[in-house]
Amino acid sequence: MRVAVxxxxxxxxxxxxxxxxASGGDVRVTLYEQEESLGGNARTVAVDDGAGGCxxxxxxxxxxxxxxxxxxxxxxxxxxxxxxxxDMSLSVSTQSDGGGGGCExxxxxxxxxxxxxxxxxxxxxxxxxxxxxFKFKNxxxx
Numbered sequence: 001m002r003v004a005v006x007x008x009x010x011x012x013x014x015x016x017x018x019x020x021x022a023s024g025g026d027v028r029v030t031l032y033e034q035e036e037s038l039g040g041n042a043r044t045v046a047v048d049d050g051a052g053g054c055x056x057x058x059x060x061x062x063x064x065x066x067x068x069x070x071x072x073x074x075x076x077x078x079x080x081x082x083x084x085x086x087d088m089s090l091s092v093s094t095q096s097d098g099g100g101g102g103c104e105x106x107x108x109x110x111x112x113x114x115x116x117x118x119x120x121x122x123x124x125x126x127x128x129x130x131x132x133x134f135k136f137k138n139x140x141x142x
Contacts, residue, residue: 001029003028004030008031009038009039009040010072014075028086044059045059
């Protein structure tokens with residue numbers, strides 16, 4: 001039997017792998033992918049840090065853990081893929097457009113990240129943003 005799998009992202013790769021494993025080699029699987037590399041959006045890119053080193057950025061998903069990706073983790077362990085722990089953080093920094101639009105925010109270091117720009121402690125717009133973060137979380141969970 002011949003089977004075509006369209007798309008070499010995580011789902012396509014998993015489907016091709018499982019089809020081959022379940023068939024005992026009786027199925028011929030052809031994987032079609034339009035990009036030059038496999039993995040879809042889930043990939044790591046290295047970015048020059050400007051100091052002679054690089055920063056590795058994981059693209060494609062926001063979190064990867066035993067709770068939300070238990071089946072994927074089980075599959076990767078079965079394939080012998082090495083994994084390493086990392087913190088789950090997000091930081092944003094924008095340049096001012098001349099109209100006071102500059103902003104910095106991060107969640108990686110607790111309160112010190114939230115107050116990356118110390119002057120924000122005096123800005124009502126900053127505290128509205130903090131309120132909106134909590135409101136969004138509460139609305140999303142209900």
